[in-house]
Amino acid sequence: MSELLQKVKDKLESKFGDALLSAEMHYDFPVFILRKDSVKDVLIFLKEDTDLNFHFLTTMCGIHQPDETEDKQFGLMYQLHNMPKNFRIRLKTFMSKSDLDMPTISDIYPTAGWMERQEYDFFGFNFIGHKNLSRILNMDEMNYFPMRKEYPLEDLGRSDKSDKMFGR
Amino acid sequence: MTAPNNTYDEKNYSTLNLGPTHPATHGIFQNVLTMDGEMIVDAVSTVGYIHRAFEKLAEHRPYNQITTITDRLNYCSSPINNMGWHMTVEKLIGAEIPKRAQYMRVIIMELSRIADHIVCDTVIAVDTGAMTGFLHLFQYREWIYEIFEEICGARLTTNIGRIGGMERDFSPKAWEKIDHFMKGFPKGLKEFQSLVDRNRIFMDRTINVGPITAEKALNFGFTGPNLRAAGVDYDVRVANPYSSYEDFKFDIPVGTNGDTYDRYSVRMEEMWQSYSIIEQAIKNMPDGAFHADLPEFYLPEKQDVYSKMEALIYHFKIVMGETEVPKGEVYHAVEGGNGELGFYLISDGGRTPFRLHFRRPCFIYYQAYPEMIKGSMLSDAILTMSSMNVIAGELDA
Numbered sequence: 399m400s401e402l403l404q405k406v407k408d409k410l411e412s413k414f415g416d417a418l419l420s421a422e423m424h425y426d427f428p429v430f431i432l433r434k435d436s437v438k439d440v441l442i443f444l445k446e447d448t449d450l451n452f453h454f455l456t457t458m459c460g461i462h463q464p465d466e467t468e469d470k471q472f473g474l475m476y477q478l479h480n481m482p483k484n485f486r487i488r489l490k491t492f493m494s495k496s497d498l499d500m501p502t503i504s505d506i507y508p509t510a511g512w513m514e515r516q517e518y519d520f521f522g523f524n525f526i527g528h529k530n531l532s533r534i535l536n537m538d539e540m541n542y543f544p545m546r547k548e549y550p551l552e553d554l555g556r557s558d559k560s561d562k563m564f565g566r
Numbered sequence: 567m568t569a570p571n572n573t574y575d576e577k578n579y580s581t582l583n584l585g586p587t588h589p590a591t592h593g594i595f596q597n598v599l600t601m602d603g604e605m606i607v608d609a610v611s612t613v614g615y616i617h618r619a620f621e622k623l624a625e626h627r628p629y630n631q632i633t634t635i636t637d638r639l640n641y642c643s644s645p646i647n648n649m650g651w652h653m654t655v656e657k658l659i660g661a662e663i664p665k666r667a668q669y670m671r672v673i674i675m676e677l678s679r680i681a682d683h684i685v686c687d688t689v690i691a692v693d694t695g696a697m698t699g700f701l702h703l704f705q706y707r708e709w710i711y712e713i714f715e716e717i718c719g720a721r722l723t724t725n726i727g728r729i730g731g732m733e734r735d736f737s738p739k740a741w742e743k744i745d746h747f748m749k750g751f752p753k754g755l756k757e758f759q760s761l762v763d764r765n766r767i768f769m770d771r772t773i774n775v776g777p778i779t780a781e782k783a784l785n786f787g788f789t790g791p792n793l794r795a796a797g798v799d800y801d802v803r804v805a806n807p808y809s810s811y812e813d814f815k816f817d818i819p820v821g822t823n824g825d826t827y828d829r830y831s832v833r834m835e836e837m838w839q840s841y842s843i844i845e846q847a848i849k850n851m852p853d854g855a856f857h858a859d860l861p862e863f864y865l866p867e868k869q870d871v872y873s874k875m876e877a878l879i880y881h882f883k884i885v886m887g888e889t890e891v892p893k894g895e896v897y898h899a900v901e902g903g904n905g906e907l908g909f910y911l912i913s914d915g916g917r918t919p920f921r922l923h924f925r926r927p928c929f930i931y932y933q934a935y936p937e938m939i940k941g942s943m944l945s946d947a948i949l950t951m952s953s954m955n956v957i958a959g960e961l962d963a
C-alpha cells in the first residue's frame with residue numbers, strides 16, 4: 399500500500415504544492431493531511447483523475463480534540479475508495495473552533511448528504527452549500543453539539559434523574 | 567421537521583405519514599409522503615427515533631465493554647458486528663489470532679449472515695403476501711440462534727468472542743447443533759425457494775420495483791447485497807480479506823437491475839455461498855488454541871486468577887478497564903449483513919477510545935430511499951424498504 403501513498407503524494411504535491419501538509423501510513427491506510435481550503439479541490443481532483451479515480455466515498459467523520467493547539471481543535475476525516483483497483487485512502491483536515499465552515503461535498507458525492515448532516519448534528523460543522531443542513535439523529539430543538547468533548551455523557555439538564563439514593 | 571411542499575404543478579396532493587410506528591415498515595421509520603392518489607410524488611425521511619448515542623457512549627467505555635454496543639447496531643447479525651470490533655482492536659494492538667479462532671469466527675459470521683438474510687428475504691415474501699415461507703424458514707433461524715446460545719449463552723445481542731479470539735472452544739453440544747443445522751438447512755432453503763422464487767405473484771410484485779442503477783448506487787454509498795444487486799461485485803471479504811477469508815472458495819452473486827427481485831435473489835444465493843463457506847470451515851478446521859496469547863486483553867482462566875499473582879493482576883486490570891493501548895488510528899471493515907460495516911478508531915493511549923466512528927451501511931444507503939420510491943405505488947415503497955433490509959438499530963446508532 400505504500401506505493402499508493404507515494405503515487406497519491408506525488409500527484410497531490412505537483413498539483414497542489416504546499417496544500418499537502420503530511421502524508422504517511424497509519425496501519426494499512428495512507429493518510430494525507432490537507433490544508434482546509436484545499437480539501438474540496440483535492441477531492442474533485444482525486445475523483446476525476448483517470449488513474450486514481452476515487453469514485454466512492456466510504457465514510458467521513460468529525461473529530462474534536464480540545465487538547466490540541468488552537469488551529470487544530472476540530473478535524474474532519476474523509477475516506478475514499480477506488481473499488482476496481484482497491485485503492486483506499488484517508489484525507490484529514492484540521493480547523494479552529496471559530497472557523498467551522500467547510501464547503502459541502504454532497505455535490506460531488508451524493509452520499510455525503512446525510513454524513514454531513516450527521517457531523518453537523520454532532521459537532522456543528524457548517525457545510526456551506528448543503529441543501530438541507532439540519533439535525534438528523536438528535537431532536538431539532540437541541541441547542542448544543544453533543545459529540546464535542548466538553549459535553550458529558552449524561553444530560554446535565556435533566557431534573558427527573560436526581561438519584562439521591564445512589565449518589566451519582 | 568418541515569412538511570413537504572404539496573401544491574406543486576398546481577395540483578393539490580395529499581400528505582401521508584408513513585410511520586414512525588407502522589406495522590408494515592418493520593421498525594421505527596418515518597416517511598412523510600406526498601401522494602397523488604396511490605402514487606408517491608415526494609418523500610421526506612426522518613431518522614433518529616432510536617438514537618442511543620453510541621459514538622458518545624463508546625468514548626466513555628473501556629475497549630472490551632464496547633462489544634455490547636456493537637451488538638445493538640444491526641441486531642439481526644450481532645456476531646458480525648462483534649467480530650468487526652474485536653478485529654479492529656486486534657489490528658490496533660497488532661495481535662496475531664490463531665487459525666482455529668479465525669475459522670471459528672468465520673463459522674459464526676457466516677451463520678449470522680444466513681440468519682440476517684433469512685429475515686430479509688422472508689420478510690420480502692411476507693410483504694408480498696406469502697406468509698408460509700416466512701414461518702417455515704424461521705425454524706432455521708431459530709436453530710442458528712440455538713447454536714449462538716450454546717456458544718456464548720445469548721441469542722440476539724450475543725457479545726460473542728473476545729479481543730484476541732473466542733471466549734471458549736465450541737463444545738461438543740455446539741458442534742452437534744451446527745451439524746444438525748447443516749444437515750437440515752439445504753432442504754428448508756430449497757423448499758422456500760420452490761415456494762417463492764418463480765412464484766408468479768411474487769415476481770410480478772418485485773421485478774422492476776424500486777430499481778437503482780449501479781452508478782447511482784455507488785454515488786449513494788451502497789455496499790453489500792444492495793450494491794451487488796445493482797451489478798457491482800464489491801465484497802469486503804474478497805477485496806480486503808480478514809479472518810482468513812482468503813482460504814475459502816466462494817462466489818459473489820450479482821444482479822443486473824438492482825430491483826427488489828435482484829436484491830432478494832442476491833441474498834438467496836449468498837445464503838448458499840455462506841453455507842458452502844461454513845462447510846469448508848468445518849472440514850478444514852485447524853487444531854490449536856482458540857485465542858491468542860494476549861494476557862493484557864484476554865481474561866485469564868478463573869482457576870489461575872485464584873492461584874497465580876500475574877493472572878490476578880491482569881484479571882483486575884481488564885475488568886477495571888485499565889489496560890494500556892497503543893496510540894494510533896485504525897480503520898477496519900467487515901462485510902456485515904447489509905454491507906461494509908466499518909470501525910474508525912482513534913486511540914490516544916487512554917483507557918477508552920478517543921473517537922470511535924461506525925460506518926453504518928444502513929444509514930448511508932437509506933438516504934437513497936426517497937429517490938427510489940418517487941413515482942412508485944405506496945405498496946411498492948413498503949417492499950422497497952424491506953428489500954433494502956434497513957435495520958433501525960444500525961440506522962440510528
